[in-house]
Amino acid sequence: MLEKKSVFWSAVYVFILALISSIIFYSLFGKLYIYIFNPVMTGGLGGWSSLDALGAMQNTIFAYLFFLPLFTMLFVKRKQWLVWLILIFIPFTMVLVGGSKHLLWFFIFTIAGGIIGWLINAVIGKYKR
Numbered sequence: 001m002l003e004k005k006s007v008f009w010s011a012v013y014v015f016i017l018a019l020i021s022s023i024i025f026y027s028l029f030g031k032l033y034i035y036i037f038n039p040v041m042t043g044g045l046g047g048w049s050s051l052d053a054l055g056a057m058q059n060t061i062f063a064y065l066f067f068l069p070l071f072t073m074l075f076v077k078r079k080q081w082l083v084w085l086i087l088i089f090i091p092f093t094m095v096l097v098g099g100s101k102h103l104l105w106f107f108i109f110t111i112a113g114g115i116i117g118w119l120i121n122a123v124i125g126k127y128k129r
Helices: 007-024 026-037 053-075 080-098 100-128
Strands: none
Touching: 007 026, 007 053, 007 080, 026 053, 053 080, 053 100, 080 100
């Protein structure tokens, strides 16, 4: 599909696809975060729920960290490292500001997404022959 396109357009397609997928599946990553870390839900000083906009943004970033290497492995045939490096820069800096436990999840989600993408490519390549 994307093998005849330039690396730039492949990166644009992967970014859009990863962003849309992360917006769709952010609630699953939020439930995983709550299950693993079990944070205290205080509501803050104003009594607002702590899982509204900021929680949704954090969960969307976690989902993006999973889907970006997955789609990069699936749809980008040349210079995968360059596409991943460019598209992961801003979320990586946001995770660095978040603290060490989020940095661990950054690596877990990106490695899991990359391995799943590599396995799907291997299965498709095996059945293509």
